Amino acid sequence: xxxxxxxxxxASGEIDVENAVxxxxxxxxRNYSNKITAEQLEEMKVRLxxxxxxxxxxxxxxxEEITYSELKALVANHLSEEYLKAVAELGLEIDREMxxxxxxxxxxxxxxxxxxxxxxxxxxxxxxxxxxxxxVEPEAIAVFRDAGxxxxxxxxxxxxxxxxxxxxxxxxxxxxxxxxGANDLVKLRIHDVTPExxxxxxxxxxxxxxxxxxxxxxxxxxxxYIAELRDQGLEDLDARELIKSSIxxxxxxxxxxxxxxxxxxxxxxxxxxSIHGIDIEFxxxxxxxxxxxxxPRELIKLSNHGIRGTWIQEFSEHGFEDxxxxxxxxxxxxxxxxxxxxxxxxxxxxxxxxxxxxxxxxHGVYPGFVKKVYEIGYRPTARQLIQLQIHGVSVAExxxxxxxxxxxxxxxxQAIHR
Numbered sequence: 001x002x003x004x005x006x007x008x009x010x011a012s013g014e015i016d017v018e019n020a021v022x023x024x025x026x027x028x029x030r031n032y033s034n035k036i037t038a039e040q041l042e043e044m045k046v047r048l049x050x051x052x053x054x055x056x057x058x059x060x061x062x063x064e065e066i067t068y069s070e071l072k073a074l075v076a077n078h079l080s081e082e083y084l085k086a087v088a089e090l091g092l093e094i095d096r097e098m099x100x101x102x103x104x105x106x107x108x109x110x111x112x113x114x115x116x117x118x119x120x121x122x123x124x125x126x127x128x129x130x131x132x133x134x135x136v137e138p139e140a141i142a143v144f145r146d147a148g149x150x151x152x153x154x155x156x157x158x159x160x161x162x163x164x165x166x167x168x169x170x171x172x173x174x175x176x177x178x179x180x181g182a183n184d185l186v187k188l189r190i191h192d193v194t195p196e197x198x199x200x201x202x203x204x205x206x207x208x209x210x211x212x213x214x215x216x217x218x219x220x221x222x223x224x225y226i227a228e229l230r231d232q233g234l235e236d237l238d239a240r241e242l243i244k245s246s247i248x249x250x251x252x253x254x255x256x257x258x259x260x261x262x263x264x265x266x267x268x269x270x271x272x273x274s275i276h277g278i279d280i281e282f283x284x285x286x287x288x289x290x291x292x293x294x295x296p297r298e299l300i301k302l303s304n305h306g307i308r309g310t311w312i313q314e315f316s317e318h319g320f321e322d323x324x325x326x327x328x329x330x331x332x333x334x335x336x337x338x339x340x341x342x343x344x345x346x347x348x349x350x351x352x353x354x355x356x357x358x359x360x361x362x363h364g365v366y367p368g369f370v371k372k373v374y375e376i377g378y379r380p381t382a383r384q385l386i387q388l389q390i391h392g393v394s395v396a397e398x399x400x401x402x403x404x405x406x407x408x409x410x411x412x413x414q415a416i417h418r
Contacts, residue, residue, distance in 0.1 A: 035065050044071070044104070051103035052078040068104070076100035083109075090116050094125045107132045114138030115153070118145075122153035134160045144169065144182075151182030158182070162189045171195035177210060184210065191217045201226075212239040219246045228252030232259065234267060241267065250274040262296065269296040276300045285309030290316065291325065298325040305332045314338035318345070320354065327354055334361040343367035348374045349382065356382040363389045376402050384408050391415040 036044070045057065056078035063070070076096040087094055087102070090112045094102065101107075107129055115123060115131070115138050136156050143166045144156070151159070158164075164185045172180055172188070175198055180188075187193075191214050198213060200223040208216060221242045229237060229245065232255040237245070248271050257280045258270045278299050286294065286302065289312035294302075307328055315323075315331070318341040323331075331337070336357045344352060344360070347370035352360075359365075365385045372395045373380055373388070380388070388398070388408075393415045401411035 035067055036071060041066070047106055048075065048103055050108065051075070051080065051083050051099075053080050072097075072100045072104060075103045079103065087112060091123065092125045092128065098125050098129070101129050105129055105132050111138070115141075118142065120153050120156075122155075127153045127157070130154075131157050136160045140166065147173065148178065149180060149182060149185065155182035155186070158186045159189075162186050164189045168195070172198075175199070180210075187214060193217045197222075206239060208239040212243070215239075215243050216246075219243050221246045225251070229255060232256050237267070245271060245274075248275045254279075265296060272296065272300055276303050278303055286312075289313050290321065294325055301325065301329055305329050307332050311337065315341070318342065323354065330354070330358060334358045336361055340367075344370065347371045348379075349385075352382055359386050365389050369395075373398060378402065378408050380408050384412065387412050388415075 045060070048056070052075060056074065059074060059078070060066070066074075076099065079096055079099045083103075084094065084096075084099055086109050087099070090109065092112065102125075111132060112128065115128060118138060118141055120141065131153055134157050136153070140160075141156055144150075144159075147166060147169050149169050159182055164182075168189065169180065169185060172185075172195060175195060188210065193210070193213050197217060201208065201213065201216065201221075204223050204226045206226070216239060221239075225246060226237075226242060229242070229250075229252055232252050234255060245267070250271055254274055255270060258265055258273060261280070261283055262269075273296050278296075282303060283299065286292075286299065286309060289309040291302075291312065302325060305328075311332075312328060315328070315338055318338060320327075320341075331354060334357075336354070340361070341352075341357070344357070344367055347367040349370055360382070363386050365388075369389070370385060373385065376395070376399050378398065388411075391412060393411060397415065398408075398411060401408075401414070406414070
């Protein structure tokens with residue numbers, strides 16, 4: 001994998017920075033341990049003549065095959081003093097290890113002179129090598145400067161890595177973006193904000209800032225997407241609203257569905273429905289379960305509490321048919337479901353209200369406890385069962401009270417005053 005590819009994956013979010021660093025190190029280690037082919041070596045021999053002493057080639061001939069790492073060490077030991085001195089005169093202090101990098105990557109005196117003449121910020125040995133590796137030419141920097149784009153040497157390297165050309169900068173200037181820095185151009189290029197993209201977005205009547213355009217491109221807001229929403233009546237959306245809509249998956253089809261189901265619905269409500277994954281299937285499910293004409297915010301609450309149409313229908317089968325959204329949410333929040341209702345009926349508790357069922361769950365009145373109370377012989381009301389649990393009356397105490405012909409209120413009173 002190339003360095004450019006790794007950086008592109010970081011920009012797109014496919015890999016994080018930590019993993020990118022690991023990959024870059026791996027690539028560097030792998031490259032330096034790779035064998036140099038005979039063809040590559042012949043090319044390097046010609047190039048290296050200007051950097052090394054003649055003894056270098058005598059020692060090189062002793063190797064049947066050689067790696068980049070070995071070649072680098074060999075070059076470092078045979079760099080000519082003339083070359084090192086000439087580099088120093090051009091303002092770069094390098095040791096033999098760095099000099100070997102210069103030689104291997106063909107950082108020649110002409111190239112160094114060209115960069116030095118630009119009086120560019122960031123002119124140091126390590127950065128000069130990187131500039132050479134990535135194909136940053138002094139002539140190209142001069143052209144960028146003429147176009148009003150100034151930067152450090154590192155910034156020009158980033159521009160080269162991400163494919164920022166002088167044509168790209170000139171086309172943006174023609175579109176009215178006069179004061180673009182190197183970092184601006186890199187960000188735009190990384191996120192595919194091309195002159196063509198800008199022209200397409202502007203053709204819709206919008207005139208977003210560069211920062212808005214970058215966000216629009218990241219989140220897939222295209223001229224086609226804008227047209228989709230406008231076809232559904234959303235004609236006056238600004239860049240911020242378009243970005244938010246796209247982030248949350250609100251496309252033309254969803255808008256069409258929501259508008260067909262609600263007489264009046266705002267963009268804010270449609271966005272919230274989309275955020276929470278409320279689709280036509282869920283809305284139809286609620287209608288089939290008897291919940292019609294409910295508001296978007298109520299649908300969201302139902303969905304957030306995990307309430308599905310089947311849950312409501314099962315609840316209705318136990319006689320709870322005309323409940324509102326708030327009632328269903330309260331029931332769900334307290335764990336009152338069809339199974340709990342059925343078990344309470346089996347235990348002998350018929351015709352309980354939703355409020356009583358919720359209180360049962362809140363105070364730990366479970367079907368097993370009710371059965372035991374019935375088995376003892378008592379026929380308590382819902383309120384009495386709740387009082388028994390509140391005051392910690394055990395099954396054994398109830399059995400004793402029954403044997404002593406105490407009614408259930410007396411048992412409760414005794415527990416309160418014990």
